[in-house]
Amino acid sequence: MGKLQDQxxxxxxxxxxxxxxxxxxxxxxxxxxxxxxxxxxxxxxNEIKQYLHYLKVEKKVSYSNINIAxxxxxxxxxxxxxxxxxxxxxxxxxxxxxxxxVLSREALQKLFAVTANLKHRVILLTxxxxxLRVSEVAHLKITxxxxxxxxxxxxxxxxxxxRYTLLSQELLPxxxxxxxxxxxxxxxxxxxxxxxxxSVGTIQRIFKTAKTNAGIYQPATVHxxxxxxxxxxxxxxxxxxxxxxxxxxxxxxxTLRYIxxxxxxxxxxxxxxxxxxxxxx
Numbered sequence: 001m002g003k004l005q006d007q008x009x010x011x012x013x014x015x016x017x018x019x020x021x022x023x024x025x026x027x028x029x030x031x032x033x034x035x036x037x038x039x040x041x042x043x044x045x046n047e048i049k050q051y052l053h054y055l056k057v058e059k060k061v062s063y064s065n066i067n068i069a070x071x072x073x074x075x076x077x078x079x080x081x082x083x084x085x086x087x088x089x090x091x092x093x094x095x096x097x098x099x100x101x102v103l104s105r106e107a108l109q110k111l112f113a114v115t116a117n118l119k120h121r122v123i124l125l126t127x128x129x130x131x132l133r134v135s136e137v138a139h140l141k142i143t144x145x146x147x148x149x150x151x152x153x154x155x156x157x158x159x160x161x162x163r164y165t166l167l168s169q170e171l172l173p174x175x176x177x178x179x180x181x182x183x184x185x186x187x188x189x190x191x192x193x194x195x196x197x198x199s200v201g202t203i204q205r206i207f208k209t210a211k212t213n214a215g216i217y218q219p220a221t222v223h224x225x226x227x228x229x230x231x232x233x234x235x236x237x238x239x240x241x242x243x244x245x246x247x248x249x250x251x252x253x254x255t256l257r258y259i260x261x262x263x264x265x266x267x268x269x270x271x272x273x274x275x276x277x278x279x280x281x
Contacts, residue, residue: 004041005029007153008080012138015079020089028072041081048090056093066093099257100227101220114213114225120206122171122178122251123189123198126152126220131229131247134204134222138197140188142179147172163248 005026012022032051033040055069070092077083103111108128110194115121130152133175144153150167184190189198206220225249233243244255 003082004039004076006136008076011079012075024068025072027074028069029076032073040076044077044083045086045089048077049077052090052093063093077273100223101218102227102231103216103218103220103239105232105260107214107216107218108225111210111214111216115206115210118174118178119182119189120172120210123206124204124210124222124225125168125171125174127172127231129223131226131233132165133226134200138189138200138203141186142184142188144188145175161248161255163245165246165248227258229253 008029009022012025017025029040032047033080035051035054036047038047048198049076050065051073052070055066063067070090074085074090078085100238112121112125115124123137126132126140127134132140132152136154140152144155145167147167150169150172151164152167154163154165174265179259182190183280185195187195187197189203190196191198194279204222207220207225211220230243230247233246234240240252240255241258244252247255249255
């Protein structure tokens, strides 16, 4: 793409896109260009539709990745080349609703209990108790822990937004024990080699090991701890707008999905088979 790539990168940087989004958009534009072996400024509506159809039907790419490709193409043509984009002619692929996996409180207790390494346990406890994304945990600083106000400051989370979330009463003594033993300097959870943040991959491996040791067979990842935080708070009566602020969601619709996975209202419903037995019929 050459100059066009540089131009697109500049437009994204001016809009304060995250490095991860910039990388993903540029990668998708390169793949689109390679597919047709033409410069993207020489292509348009027909090629875009053909490419999205190719990703779906031939490559069988997931809806979420097709959606990223769609966003990258739209940004390039609208914001970089300043062309019109007719949504009715190039509709965004519909993504099916997939509810997140949520572990029970009992399973989480077992997960934490089998994690003998203090640093690893505190990382997992912090992730769950504050509802953090894995990248947010990795980039916590010592100064982000406010024990006076019992809050954790999340600096430049998703969407480059700062927010405050909960500092658990149960977590605080664990954090103090961890601090005395490991003596971090800047980053709360340092990576190998000293004053650098722990990597996301390391945290993911910590969770995977704990999950195996706890005998949890559900398809859970470290991000599941964030889903558990949200669902368990809702079940305990936290209102949806407060939860939205704690999670740092831009849209309330993102938070509302957790209503669909609460257990408390489902547990009150009696299966018709069980009711049949009660009726004696």
